[in-house]
Amino acid sequence: MKMYSIILLIFLSFNVRSEEAPIKKSDNKWALRGGLTLAYATLNAEAATADHIPSYGINTQFSYLFKKVEINLNAYILLGHASGLQYHIDNINLFAEGDFRSFFFTPMIKYITDLELKKNWRLYLTLGAGWGIRSMKVLNFIDQGKEKNNHRINVSSRGLIGGLGFQEISPIHSMGPLFVEILGAYFEAYQLTLVENLNFNQVSKRAREDKHFHAFDGLLMINFGLTFL
């Protein structure tokens, strides 16, 4: 009986293997893309101050495809260094200089044409609206007779973004089809916020004002990356 049990035990023992669910037709509809971004922009501020700066960062794209039209939720993070920018908020003149960081959120529509640059690389046109925030250090300033430091100016902006690109057409996204695109953007600032960095993870809002000026006169971006999902 013991022998039976042992044999039965061995016979029935099994291990669970890696198993992927079969690919469905809808697999190619959703896409998650990501990659790198190179940008060049004329960064505008108040008092007719501006700086022409290159910047770099990352892009992410979350999309759904309807035949040839794709709905995209995109985001771009850009880093760079700028100087000579002037802002005025709460009766304080501020001079921004140093590293800046930007975040843009852009819902976009993409139309994928049948035109192929090379085999399986299709041309697409894309257009959308964008909202963004740019954060930059400001130099020490005097406020109510006291010198203040460790502040940042945050510029909220909105605008239009569009361009064209090429993307690799692949039967399944796990093959990591590539894309490259060139986008141009026009953004107008609508709000300034002065914040104080309390420490590495906390900020305190010092002042906020609604303003209207060109945030970017022509932001040119080159995005490239691949499809992860």
Place this chain on the structure above:
Amino acid sequence: MTKIIILYCCFLFYSVIAHGLEETEYRYTYIERQHSKQEVATHLGSIYLTSWALYPLIMPHAFKEQGSWSNYRNNFAKIVFDQDQPFWNWLVHPLAGSQLFLFYRANGYRKENSLAMAFISSALFELTVEIYSEPASIQDLYQTPVLGSLIGLGIENLSLYLLNNSNNIFAHILGHAINPSTLFWFYDGKIIVTPQINPQDKNKSAALFLTGEF
């Protein structure tokens, strides 16, 4: 005679299986499966309740200083660009998103479904939990699931590489540390299921042994 033939067949089968087992390496992986609506609701609900429990612990300052039910009402359905430090927007939230993604992956969701579930969980947190202290933020709503899932994919591959391709104990620890969902009961990517009958038991009781390796 029949018993002998059966025994012989079993022995042959065992020999083949045993030979295969000697060369079999159990590997950490993800077993994808379909989920019932009840399972989906349970997973979303457990993450939602966990987020309510963890929020005051992770952000005690925001919870105590800025949090109130009055703020909750004011912040409800309001979405803004937050002014937070990169520490939160580009580190904590995407990392939290990556662990959400990996939690759902460990529960057998396909990659795109894990992204969708992370999206829902993150949105529930932003729109119904975090508003206790501050309005929901566009950066967090987007970056947590999207950038988080991208990071999660990278962590998934790295942790599986560390767990499968190295005999170094530190590599194993690191593999689990960056992907802690592999340590929990719901992760069924590495498991051996062994049926057994107790020969001593007169009733021939049977059992299933679920063996996990850490």
